[in-house]
Amino acid sequence: MICADLKVVRLILYLSWRDRLLCANSDMQQSRARLFKEYKEVQREKVADPDIQLVCDDTNIFKWTALIKGPSETPYEGGVFQLAFAVPEPYPLQPPQVRFLTKIFHPNVHFKTGEICLDILKNAWSPAWTLQSVCRAIIALMAHPEADSPLNCDSGNLLRSGDVRGFNSMARMYTRLAAMPKKG
Amino acid sequence: MDSDDDMLDAYDDVESGEYDTSSDRDDDDDEHGHGENETDCGYLVEDDDSSTSTRCSQVNYVVLKEEDIRKRQEDDIKQVSTVFSITNVEASVLLLHYRWNVSKLNDEWFADEEKVRRTVGVLEGGSLVVAVDNPRKVKCGICFDKFRRIKIVPVVCGHSFCSTCWNGYVSTAINDGSGCLMRKCPEPSCHVAVGRDVVEKVVSSEEERDKYDRYFLRSYIEESRKMKWCPAPGCEHAVEFSATGMSASYDVSCSCSHRFCWNCKEDAHSPVDCGTVSKWILKNSAEAENTTWILANSKACPKCKRPIEKNHGCMHMTCGSPCKHQFCWLCLGAWTEHGGSTGGFYSCNKYEKAKKGGLYDEAEKKREMAKSSLERYTHYYERWASNEKSRKKAFGDLQVFLSEKIAKLSEVQCIPETQLTFITDAWGQIIECRRVLKWTYAYGYYLPESEHEKRRFFEYMQGEAESGLERLHRCVETESEVFQDGEVPSEQYFNAFRQKLNTLTSVTKTHFETLVKALENGLCDVKSQAACSKETPSKKRRK
Ligand SMILES: [Zn+2]
Ligand SMILES: [Zn+2]
Numbered sequence: 001m002i003c004a005d006l007k008v009v010r011l012i013l014y015l016s017w018r019d020r021l022l023c024a025n026s027d028m029q030q031s032r033a034r035l036f037k038e039y040k041e042v043q044r045e046k047v048a049d050p051d052i053q054l055v056c057d058d059t060n061i062f063k064w065t066a067l068i069k070g071p072s073e074t075p076y077e078g079g080v081f082q083l084a085f086a087v088p089e090p091y092p093l094q095p096p097q098v099r100f101l102t103k104i105f106h107p108n109v110h111f112k113t114g115e116i117c118l119d120i121l122k123n124a125w126s127p128a129w130t131l132q133s134v135c136r137a138i139i140a141l142m143a144h145p146e147a148d149s150p151l152n153c154d155s156g157n158l159l160r161s162g163d164v165r166g167f168n169s170m171a172r173m174y175t176r177l178a179a180m181p182k183k184g
Numbered sequence: 185m186d187s188d189d190d191m192l193d194a195y196d197d198v199e200s201g202e203y204d205t206s207s208d209r210d211d212d213d214d215e216h217g218h219g220e221n222e223t224d225c226g227y228l229v230e231d232d233d234s235s236t237s238t239r240c241s242q243v244n245y246v247v248l249k250e251e252d253i254r255k256r257q258e259d260d261i262k263q264v265s266t267v268f269s270i271t272n273v274e275a276s277v278l279l280l281h282y283r284w285n286v287s288k289l290n291d292e293w294f295a296d297e298e299k300v301r302r303t304v305g306v307l308e309g310g311s312l313v314v315a316v317d318n319p320r321k322v323k324c325g326i327c328f329d330k331f332r333r334i335k336i337v338p339v340v341c342g343h344s345f346c347s348t349c350w351n352g353y354v355s356t357a358i359n360d361g362s363g364c365l366m367r368k369c370p371e372p373s374c375h376v377a378v379g380r381d382v383v384e385k386v387v388s389s390e391e392e393r394d395k396y397d398r399y400f401l402r403s404y405i406e407e408s409r410k411m412k413w414c415p416a417p418g419c420e421h422a423v424e425f426s427a428t429g430m431s432a433s434y435d436v437s438c439s440c441s442h443r444f445c446w447n448c449k450e451d452a453h454s455p456v457d458c459g460t461v462s463k464w465i466l467k468n469s470a471e472a473e474n475t476t477w478i479l480a481n482s483k484a485c486p487k488c489k490r491p492i493e494k495n496h497g498c499m500h501m502t503c504g505s506p507c508k509h510q511f512c513w514l515c516l517g518a519w520t521e522h523g524g525s526t527g528g529f530y531s532c533n534k535y536e537k538a539k540k541g542g543l544y545d546e547a548e549k550k551r552e553m554a555k556s557s558l559e560r561y562t563h564y565y566e567r568w569a570s571n572e573k574s575r576k577k578a579f580g581d582l583q584v585f586l587s588e589k590i591a592k593l594s595e596v597q598c599i600p601e602t603q604l605t606f607i608t609d610a611w612g613q614i615i616e617c618r619r620v621l622k623w624t625y626a627y628g629y630y631l632p633e634s635e636h637e638k639r640r641f642f643e644y645m646q647g648e649a650e651s652g653l654e655r656l657h658r659c660v661e662t663e664s665e666v667f668q669d670g671e672v673p674s675e676q677y678f679n680a681f682r683q684k685l686n687t688l689t690s691v692t693k694t695h696f697e698t699l700v701k702a703l704e705n706g707l708c709d710v711k712s713q714a715a716c717s718k719e720t721p722s723k724k725r726r727k
């Protein structure tokens with residue numbers, strides 16, 4: 001708890017210092033204020049949602065990472081997946097850019113870049129969404145892939161051809177390889 | 185003059201018929217001025233003279249100015265709001281959703297009002313309210329700040345966002361495009377549509393409000409099946425089209441003077457159909473790399489090899505002194521081979537493969553075929569592009585003539601301007617004919633090689649029309665200049681010029697009318713015309 005508070009203080013100091021240097025841009029002001037509120041919210045919600053762990057970069061409030069747990073009864077169960085958030089200046093009027101840092105075999109995630117195809121990150125974005133609720137939406141997407149808008153064609157094709165077993169075993173294999181802590 | 189007389193001789197029996205609306209006079213009679221077919225309400229009626237026209241092509245279209253469009257849009261909104269007993273804002277939201285289709289909205293509304301309300305996002309008894317769960321302070325769902333109720337923008341669904349966030353939300357949508365018209369409440373689970381009242385309340389920037397207003401207006405035209413925007417850059421008129429009966433063409437003239445095909449929005453291309461035109465435009469962009477050289481503005485004189493620049497609209501080129509060689513811009517052949525005077529046809533329009541004897545091996549044959557197919561295409565493309573260039577040139581020349589030259593000419597020749605309209609008519613005829621001729625090259629390209637009879641018939645008519653047009657264009661370009669300087673003050677000369685130009689205009693008009701009719705009929709009267717095409721050369725040899 002003390003540790004988190006220190007981090008908050010550090011962030012405030014850093015940000016106020018930056019504001020004085022930069023000609024204050026109102027978009028940036030607003031997004032920073034909002035991100036800061038989310039940051040405090042996250043500290044409180046950590047206990048409430050054990051599947052999501054959102055962490056803000058020490059020196060840049062526009063960079064976040066998240067660790068999310070693979071939803072149960074899916075081939076991602078037992079895995080922990082890391083997401084990277086890049087928040088644009090007009091946030092929350094524009095959506096954050098999110099991608100998987102952890103390799104994942106999923107029809108709506110680009111296998112190489114980790115780019116995610118999810119409507120709320122594009123045209124269906126609403127400024128009422130938060131980074132936390134985006135994480136929740138991504139977990140929901142992991143549980144319910146959309147085979148019709150694939151970024152990963154192999155995976156989409158497996159699902160569309162009805163080969164659920166083939167898909168599951170591939171996805172599980174990559175979960176084991178990439179998203180599970182290696183046991184020494 | 186020899187060749188002109190010869191040509192006129194061959195056609196002296198042809199009475200000029202009405203051909204197009206842009207210049208409907210062939211003689212000095214000028215009681216009616218241009219543009220008189222446009223009335224106050226913007227009604228333009230294209231009306232071919234029924235005595236010469238075999239087809240019934242009365243086409244009605246209306247050019248709509250911004251005020252007209254707004255009026256119609258407001259009328260639709262008012263009608264819906266009155267019939268449904270809802271506000272104008274709600275009616276607008278419904279109409280946007282139903283793409284301004286009033287009758288469809290009517291049907292669905294009276295079949296299941298509840299369902300329509302739900303899908304579109306118009307709440308019943310909707311008045312703007314603020315959520316009252318917390319009497320003192322309300323949390324904005326976007327910036328998460330807490331506000332006193334007075335700072336929260338009231339909306340029908342009661343979701344709470346502060347005015348700054350609302351402004352940001354709607355402004356972002358407006359700057360993203362026309363999607364701003366269909367925005368829902370920012371609360372992800374809420375389907376209530378954002379109406380114009382909210383937009384007007386929360387958007388502070390005048391520019392963004394205007395933008396929203398423009399999208400709103402544009403949607404009325406863009407969603408309509410009967411109205412389209414004029415594609416001319418900067419023009420803000422729309423054209424409503426309603427074909428009555430069997431109409432042959434979709435060509436319309438906007439009041440900005442742009443002529444376009446209402447159906448495909450390309451430049452007016454009658455008598456060639458939209459399908460051929462779109463194939464041709466596609467082909468042109470695919471071959472663009474191979475054809476840039478065609479668009480060059482200068483070529484070497486075929487005789488003395490000096491570069492000569494094309495600064496006239498007609499294709500008849502004359503090299504400077506001392507060479508003075510006269511040649512054709514398109515085929516670089518001698519101009520003497522381009523008319524009836526030498527006894528042959530005008531055949532510059534015709535594509536003929538360079539014939540080669542001997543045997544080819546397979547690879548060579550293929551190469552040769554590829555080469556000749558490109559050659560064939562460039563033949564048509566060059567003529568298409570040159571005629572378009574020439575049309576533009578003529579259009580510019582006509583503007584200059586009307587704005588400066590006509591006054592000067594009237595002064596120098598002591599003739600009232602009203603008696604100089606035969607020159608304006610000639611220009612109008614040239615512009616229209618260049619347009620038609622241009623598209624006949626797209627037509628010719630797609631006319632199958634196997635249809636020998638049709639091709640021959642078509643090329644003959646196209647050649648005659650083109651040859652007449654080149655004479656007319658050259659005559660007006662070069663000879664009218666002479667009188668401009670007052671070097672030839674003789675009244676007699678001027679009258680001869682008038683006579684010549686009138687005749688050339690009328691002959692050209694007749695040729696093009698024949699060509700247009702034949703193309704509209706799909707060249708199906710080829711059999712009956714075959715005799716005529718065989719007869720003409722003998723007529724020409726008469727002299
Ligand atoms: Zn707010
Ligand atoms: Zn709402």
Ligand SMILES: [Zn+2]
Nearest residue numbers: 414419438440
């Ligand atoms: Zn226009």
Ligand SMILES: [Zn+2]
Nearest residue numbers: 445447448458
């Ligand atoms: Zn068309």
Ligand SMILES: [Zn+2]
Nearest residue numbers: 485488503507
């Ligand atoms: Zn020369």
Ligand SMILES: [Zn+2]
Nearest residue numbers: 512514515532
């Ligand atoms: Zn030629």
